[in-house]
Amino acid sequence: MAGSVLYDAPGPRARRRALIGSVVAIAVAAFLLVIVLRRFADKGQLDADRWEFVTDPAILRFLGGGLLNTLKAAAAGGALALAIGLVMAVGRLAPSVLVRAVATSYVQFFRAVPLILLILFMGLGLPSLGLKLPVFWFLVFGLALYNGAVFAEIFRSGILALPRGQREAGASLGLTFWQTMRLVQLPQAIRWMVPSLVSQFVVLLKDSSLGFVLSYHELLRRAEITGQFSRSLLQVLFVAAVIYVAVNATLSYLARWLERRTRAGAMVAAAGAGPRGRAGAAATSTQAESELSGVGGMGVPDRMGD
Amino acid sequence: MDVVLDNLDKYGSGMWVTVELTALSFLLALAVGTVVAGMRVSPSAPVRAAGTLYVETVRNTPPLVLLFLFVYGLPKAGVIYSLFTSAVIVLGCYTGAFVGEALRSGIASVPVGQAEAARALGLSFTQTLRSVVLPQAFRTVIPPIGGLLSALVRNSALAAVIGVADLTYQAERVNTAHTDPIPIFIGAMICYLILTLPLGALIGFAERRLAVTR
Numbered sequence: 001m002a003g004s005v006l007y008d009a010p011g012p013r014a015r016r017r018a019l020i021g022s023v024v025a026i027a028v029a030a031f032l033l034v035i036v037l038r039r040f041a042d043k044g045q046l047d048a049d050r051w052e053f054v055t056d057p058a059i060l061r062f063l064g065g066g067l068l069n070t071l072k073a074a075a076a077g078g079a080l081a082l083a084i085g086l087v088m089a090v091g092r093l094a095p096s097v098l099v100r101a102v103a104t105s106y107v108q109f110f111r112a113v114p115l116i117l118l119i120l121f122m123g124l125g126l127p128s129l130g131l132k133l134p135v136f137w138f139l140v141f142g143l144a145l146y147n148g149a150v151f152a153e154i155f156r157s158g159i160l161a162l163p164r165g166q167r168e169a170g171a172s173l174g175l176t177f178w179q180t181m182r183l184v185q186l187p188q189a190i191r192w193m194v195p196s197l198v199s200q201f202v203v204l205l206k207d208s209s210l211g212f213v214l215s216y217h218e219l220l221r222r223a224e225i226t227g228q229f230s231r232s233l234l235q236v237l238f239v240a241a242v243i244y245v246a247v248n249a250t251l252s253y254l255a256r257w258l259e260r261r262t263r264a265g266a267m268v269a270a271a272g273a274g275p276r277g278r279a280g281a282a283a284t285s286t287q288a289e290s291e292l293s294g295v296g297g298m299g300v301p302d303r304m305g306d
Numbered sequence: 307m308d309v310v311l312d313n314l315d316k317y318g319s320g321m322w323v324t325v326e327l328t329a330l331s332f333l334l335a336l337a338v339g340t341v342v343a344g345m346r347v348s349p350s351a352p353v354r355a356a357g358t359l360y361v362e363t364v365r366n367t368p369p370l371v372l373l374f375l376f377v378y379g380l381p382k383a384g385v386i387y388s389l390f391t392s393a394v395i396v397l398g399c400y401t402g403a404f405v406g407e408a409l410r411s412g413i414a415s416v417p418v419g420q421a422e423a424a425r426a427l428g429l430s431f432t433q434t435l436r437s438v439v440l441p442q443a444f445r446t447v448i449p450p451i452g453g454l455l456s457a458l459v460r461n462s463a464l465a466a467v468i469g470v471a472d473l474t475y476q477a478e479r480v481n482t483a484h485t486d487p488i489p490i491f492i493g494a495m496i497c498y499l500i501l502t503l504p505l506g507a508l509i510g511f512a513e514r515r516l517a518v519t520r
Contacts, residue, residue, distance in 0.1 A: 005421045022350040112502040114463035124487040209368035234379035248366035
């Protein structure tokens with residue numbers, strides 16, 4: 001670990017110790033793995049017939065359809081959340097006190113309430129008001145309202161990280177607040193915030209599993225149904241988890257790649273009109289927070305899905 | 307409105323369960339996070355890899371899937387805990403991955419020169435860690451960990467799906483009995499605000515008290 005704050009470059013003794021540590025760690029891990037596998041094998045959970053469903057085309061189609069529904073809900077929720085986020089971010093920076101208060105309350109409220117409660121509220125509350133829609137939309141509304149608040153914070157910190165001169169230059173050219181926002185600040189901020197937005201989208205995708213409580217047929221619900229009708233609940237849930245990890249890890253990787261690219265661009269542009277060094281730092285810390293959250297934070301953009 | 311006031315006792319007991327659930331899983335998350343952060347900065351490559359594998363897996367899986375695996379899956383292999391304990395374990399291990407990352411980036415945020423200066427003064431590894439690196443890392447880490455705690459309050463609502471009698475569960479039960487979802491769920495949201503808003507204020511206060519300018 002070169003350049004670590006914790007260690008100097010290791011000498012021969014430290015390298016030997018690390019090697020011994022590695023060997024011990026591998027031995028312990030292998031031992032634990034064997035115990036766990038033995039335990040599962042004893043209960044017959046590793047028997048071939050419990051895993052047969054992965055070769056059953058009907059079940060695979062069923063689960064694949066679930067994944068498709070998950071992606072559909074996440075895409076629709078994400079698109080709507082982006083729109084809400086943009087409006088609320090601009091609202092939080094607007095000159096009017098009233099607009100600012102409304103946008104701020106929106107963000108504060110929706111980030112303080114559990115998403116699952118929000119989704120239940122949509123799915124059970126809106127129909128009681130006479131709004132009859134497919135369950136899909138109630139899930140999408142819930143996802144969009146919550147993530148709109150999170151996106152708003154991401155956009156806002158992106159706008160705030162821009163050099164002040166950008167806004168001042170817009171104003172001195174006689175542009176109005178809205179024109180400066182639309183023509184000068186937002187185009188730059190959005191470009192800077194793309195990595196954070198992608199990581200937040202991973203959280204959103206994870207959160208779409210909450211559609212389960214409305215019986216929306218996303219991946220988790222379909223895995224559970226498959227499990228109920230076979231003897232393979234544990235195995236199906238495991239496969240569902242693997243699919244989630246594969247999809248989300250790909251997206252997270254994309255986010256990191258985008259971030260590296262954005263930051264490399266910043267170094268090239270550093271001398272000229274590009275956001276100052278601190279903007280790069282701001283993007284990174286937002287990103288870290290946004291990955292942290294799925295759980296969300298307070299006062300800073302967040303996102304743990306959850 | 308009346309339906310909320312008539313069932314205040316249910317909301318109250320649900321809030322208490324939510325607080326217990328959050329507190330216990332947060333303690334577990336801190337422990338798991340410390341171990342994970344330790345693994346992620348370990349000088350041994352396989353240990354680092356194991357830490358990374360844990361973080362990447364947990365972070366990319368919906369917590370609800372983990373909860374189901376634990377509650378419906380593992381009993382098939384003979385591993386059974388009470389619902390509440392299961393929820394604490396899953397929420398703790400899930401949040402622990404994020405805590406670990408927060409701690410790690412906190413350590414990474416301490417300038418290398420700090421540790422170099424400490425070593426140049428002849429401090430040992432433990433001394434460097436205890437009196438130079440960790441006190442500085444701790445301050446950087448307060449805001450993200452605070453954010454994780456308030457997120458945990460909200461994520462604890464997932465336990466309602468498996469039947470832990472927390473605030474969300476109680477609200478759903480009141481709704482099953484009275485079928486008046488709008489006031490009932492808004493009441494529950496207000497209860498969550500009562501829990502998270504003071505928490506947020508507290509975290510903000512701690513953040514300002516501990517802030518250092520470099």
